[in-house]
Amino acid sequence: MNFKTLAEYLEELSQTSSRLEITKILASLYKAITPLEARYTTYLLTGSLAPTYEGVIFNIAQNTMMAIIARAYDHDIEAVKQLYKKKGDLGTVAAELSKNKYDDLTITAVYEALRDVSSLSGEGSIEGKVVSLATLLTKLDAVSTKYVVRIPIGNLRLGFSDKTILDALSVMERGDKSGKKNLEFAYQVLPDVGLLAEKVKKHGIEKATNQVMPVVGVPVMPMLAQRLKSPAEMIKKMGEVAIEPKFDGLRVLIHYSKSKGVLKAFTRNLHDISPMFPELSEIGKHITADEIILDSEAVGVDTESLKMADFQTTMQRRRKNDISEMQNKIPVTFQVFDMLFCDNKNFMDVPYLARRKELTNVVKNGSLLKVDDYTVTTDPEVIRTKHAAYREDGLEGVIVKSVSGTYVPGRTGWRWVKMKEAEEAIGKLSDTVDGVVMGFSVGRGKRVEFGVGQFLVGVVDGDQIKTVTKVGTGLSDDQFRELSKRLSALKVDEMPKNYEVHKNLTPDYWVKPSLVVELAADDLTVSPNHTAGFALRFPRLVKFRDDKNVEQATTVKEVKKLFGLQKKLTV
Numbered sequence: 001m002n003f004k005t006l007a008e009y010l011e012e013l014s015q016t017s018s019r020l021e022i023t024k025i026l027a028s029l030y031k032a033i034t035p036l037e038a039r040y041t042t043y044l045l046t047g048s049l050a051p052t053y054e055g056v057i058f059n060i061a062q063n064t065m066m067a068i069i070a071r072a073y074d075h076d077i078e079a080v081k082q083l084y085k086k087k088g089d090l091g092t093v094a095a096e097l098s099k100n101k102y103d104d105l106t107i108t109a110v111y112e113a114l115r116d117v118s119s120l121s122g123e124g125s126i127e128g129k130v131v132s133l134a135t136l137l138t139k140l141d142a143v144s145t146k147y148v149v150r151i152p153i154g155n156l157r158l159g160f161s162d163k164t165i166l167d168a169l170s171v172m173e174r175g176d177k178s179g180k181k182n183l184e185f186a187y188q189v190l191p192d193v194g195l196l197a198e199k200v201k202k203h204g205i206e207k208a209t210n211q212v213m214p215v216v217g218v219p220v221m222p223m224l225a226q227r228l229k230s231p232a233e234m235i236k237k238m239g240e241v242a243i244e245p246k247f248d249g250l251r252v253l254i255h256y257s258k259s260k261g262v263l264k265a266f267t268r269n270l271h272d273i274s275p276m277f278p279e280l281s282e283i284g285k286h287i288t289a290d291e292i293i294l295d296s297e298a299v300g301v302d303t304e305s306l307k308m309a310d311f312q313t314t315m316q317r318r319r320k321n322d323i324s325e326m327q328n329k330i331p332v333t334f335q336v337f338d339m340l341f342c343d344n345k346n347f348m349d350v351p352y353l354a355r356r357k358e359l360t361n362v363v364k365n366g367s368l369l370k371v372d373d374y375t376v377t378t379d380p381e382v383i384r385t386k387h388a389a390y391r392e393d394g395l396e397g398v399i400v401k402s403v404s405g406t407y408v409p410g411r412t413g414w415r416w417v418k419m420k421e422a423e424e425a426i427g428k429l430s431d432t433v434d435g436v437v438m439g440f441s442v443g444r445g446k447r448v449e450f451g452v453g454q455f456l457v458g459v460v461d462g463d464q465i466k467t468v469t470k471v472g473t474g475l476s477d478d479q480f481r482e483l484s485k486r487l488s489a490l491k492v493d494e495m496p497k498n499y500e501v502h503k504n505l506t507p508d509y510w511v512k513p514s515l516v517v518e519l520a521a522d523d524l525t526v527s528p529n530h531t532a533g534f535a536l537r538f539p540r541l542v543k544f545r546d547d548k549n550v551e552q553a554t555t556v557k558e559v560k561k562l563f564g565l566q567k568k569l570t571v
Contacts, residue, residue, distance in 0.1 A: 001033050003110040004103040006041060007144040013158050017497070019463060022160050026168030030197065033107070039198035040111040042165060044147075047156040049115050051192040052270045052549075053219045058118050058152035060129060065090050065153050068130050072137035073097040088493035090153065091146035094137060103141040110136070110148065117152070154512065159497030160463045161551060162193045169200050182209040188221035188409035189214055189348070191270055213346040216257045216291050219266035220340055220348075221409035223295075224552075225399055225418035227431055227561065231380035231387075237414040238402040242352060242374040243386045246396040246418060247335050248311050249299035250547055254334065256283050257291040269549035276317045278327060279368060280334075286369045289362050295338035295407075296369075300330040308394060312543055336363055337372040337399075340407055348407040352415075355407070376403060387419055411558075429521045431562060433536065433554045434545055436465050437515040438499055439507030440487050450480040452487060456507045457519065457539070458499070459532050461556040465513055466500045466531035468559065469521070474540030482544070487511050500531040513550045518542040524563045532556050534563055 009029045016022050026045075030038055043049050050056040060068075066084065070077040075097060083093045113136050120128045133152070137145050150156050166187060170179035186209040187196055199208035214220050228234050234241060252273070255264040263281065265274045274280070277298065300309035300317065309330060317330055339347050339359045347355050356374065363369050375386060387398045397419050405415035418431075435457035442453055454472030458465040475483065490511035495501065498513070519539045527535035533556070 001037055001107050002103065003105050003107050003148075004141055004144050005032075006044075006107050007141075007147050010045075010147045010156075010158070011143055013160075014497075017159070019160065019164060023164055023167045023171055026165060027171035030168060030172040030201065033201075035198045035201035037107045038201045039194040040107055042194040042197040044107075044111060044114075044151060045156075045158065045165065046162065046193070047151050047154055047158075049111070049118055051194065053191070053266060053272055055272055056115075056118055058114075058129075060133075060152040062090065062153055064126060064130065065133075065149060068133045068137065069094050069097065069149065071130060072134035073099070089150075089155070091150040091155070094149040095142040095146040098137070098140070098142040098145045100138065100141055100145075103139065103144050105139055105144075110140075110144075114148070114151070155492060157494075157497055162187065163551075164463055165193055165197065169197060170205065173200065173205055179205040179209075182206070185209065185409075186212045190218055191221055192218070214293055214341045214348065216255045216260065216293060216341065217262045217264055219253060219255075219264075219270045219272075220293065221270075222251060222253060222268045223338075223407050223409055223416060224268075224411035225416040226411055226414060227558070228414075228417045228419070231383035231400075231419070234383060234400050234417050234419075235378055235380050238400070238405075238417070240376060240378050240403045241383070242356070242376050242401045242403050243383055244337055244372050244374045244399045244401065245335075245390045245393075246399045247297045247299050247308070248396050249297035249308075249335065250311065250314050252277075252296050252298045252334065253340075254280065254283065254292075254294040254296060256280075256287070256294075258284055259290050267547045269547060269552060277332060279332065282368060286364045286366055287362055288364070289342050291341070291343055292339065292362065293341040294334075294336050294359075294363070294369075295340060296334040296336045298332050298334055300332050315546060333367060334369050335372050336369050338407060351404045351406060352401055353403050374401075383419070429523060429536070429562070432542055433459065433468070433519050433521070433559065433562070434516055434548060434552070435459055435468060435519055436513050436550050436553050437487065437490075437511060437517060438465060438467065438501065438513070439495075439510045440483075441508040450477075451484040452480055455483065455487070456501070456505060457517065457536075458501075459554045459556055459559055460550065461500075461532070464498050464500050465496075465550070466533075466556060467502070467505055468530050468532040468534060469519065469536035469539045470505065471517075471519065471539045471541060473538075479541060486515055486544075490514050502529045502531060504529055516545040516548045516550065516553050518545050524559070526563075532559055534559050 013022060013025055033041060066077055066080045070080045084090055087093050117129050117132050140148060166180055166183040167177050169183060170177045182205055187193055189212045251268045253266045264272055265277050267273055300314035339355055341347060342362060360371055363371050365371055391397055400417045402415045438456045438458045440452050440455040454470050456467060457469050457471060458467045492510050492512050495510045496512055520542050521536035522538040524534050525537055
């Protein structure tokens with residue numbers, strides 16, 4: 001398929017708000033392209049060139065893109081800047097300046113050209129990117145130009161996620177969403193939606209998703225915990241359970257293969273953070289297996305107090321320039337609590353207790369890896385006692401797990417349940433909310449220097465993000481400064497297509513959905529203004545959740561459950 005035809009599909013998608021119609025358009029597109037084109041097209045539809053875990057980035061700022069446009073169309077850069085101020089979108093600017101009406105480049109040719117641009121690095125790479133992208137633009141028609149410009153600067157504006165692509169693949173083959181469950185599971189185990197699209201085009205949904213198992217070096221979507229209101233309900237839902245400590249650390253899935261020379265550490269949002277933990281190079285001394293995938297919590301240690309550090313302290317290990325210094329300043333232990341794969345055997349389908357037994361046989365407890373303790377019970381009082389004891393020790397509480405449960409990615413069923421607060425908690429929300437920052441407004445008085453006075457936060461509902469609160473208090477000066485720096489880099493000129501916001505809540509500036517924050521609040525109330533249907537009362541920032549992506553934020557459905565729980569607690 002010519003890229004020009006793909007661009008016409010993109011134009012139609014950008015002008016469509018109905019998720020049902022978007023799915024139909026995508027299904028039609030997938031029917032018309034080859035398997036390899038399906039892979040490349042899928043990456044481009046998500047504004048990328050590869051799955052998240054590969055870390056392929058364009059590293060092209062807006063100013064650089066202006067220089068590219070100016071060069072491509074032999075235009076003065078100041079004139080490009082003025083046109084950008086008028087139009088508010090560089091893709092539209094490029095389309096307006098483009099004079100080429102003929103475009104015979106294929107999807108594959110454009111994708112490969114963009115991939116070549118992303119691979120340029122080192123001295124002179126910026127100039128190389130300017131020349132290469134400018135040359136590409138001169139070969140494209142106006143509509144194609146608009147989207148080729150938007151993709152590298154992360155402003156594609158299509159308003160749908162990987163989940164909609166999975167729906168479309170099912171509709172393409174079956175005419176309905178009956179294949180969605182199989183597709184979602186395959187995607188969660190091997191989260192490369194482009195590769196999955198290629199396989200579906202080649203082999204069909206059944207063969208493409210049959211017997212999917214984890215691969216060392218490719219991150220698996222982690223299993224997540226549900227919420228329940230009391231230990232008694234946990235036992236009622238799950239029967240016999242195992243109680244584990246809940247640490248305030250960074251969730252890390254460790255991939256290791258001695259024979260293949262693979263060592264990776266992935267966050268729950270699939271980012272490779274291996275450089276953050278140089279001590280993992282010694283992992284071979286601490287396990288008896290050749291290949292393994294472990295689920296763990298990286299917990300820092302405060303060298304002065306010799307106590308466990310909190311999440312934000314541990315996250316300082318992400319600094320790139322002084323990692324060896326940070327390694328000494330904040331030593332880390334990996335609290336290992338699960339095993340997904342070991343020496344050619346898939347353990348995801350193995351019940352919890354059997355996984356645990358094998359885990360203790362494979363991992364050698366020491367300063368680097370420590371297998372978590374667990375207690376098996378059917379008594380709610382044991383859960384309460386353990387929760388209180390762990391809280392007394394400075395931990396977050398407990399995670400309660402079904403002893404017969406398998407490892408299922410995502411937050412589904414009653415296999416894992418977290419209990420952060422006591423069930424009798426009154427006067428504040430019984431759990432925190434992981435929300436997406438949607439926009440911000442400038443402050444008054446002292447906050448003027450920060451550039452942020454309050455920020456708008458939403459929760460996820462399918463592909464949409466709906467508002468649930470505005471936050472303007474409870475932040476330290478340092479947090480305001482950090483927030484301003486982060487949000488300035490995410491500013492966009494128009495409200496993202498997948499936002500649902502009441503006109504009374506419009507912020508001064510919109511930001512693209514990227515930053516996830518954990519919020520605590522005193523209560524949840526029904527709200528006519530917030531599009532989630534609920535509002536957090538007296539919200540306050542707990543921490544920035546750099547380990548989570550937007551799709552892992554709290555959902556509207558979870559907020560509704562939390563609201564029901566809160567009403568029961570306060571009756």
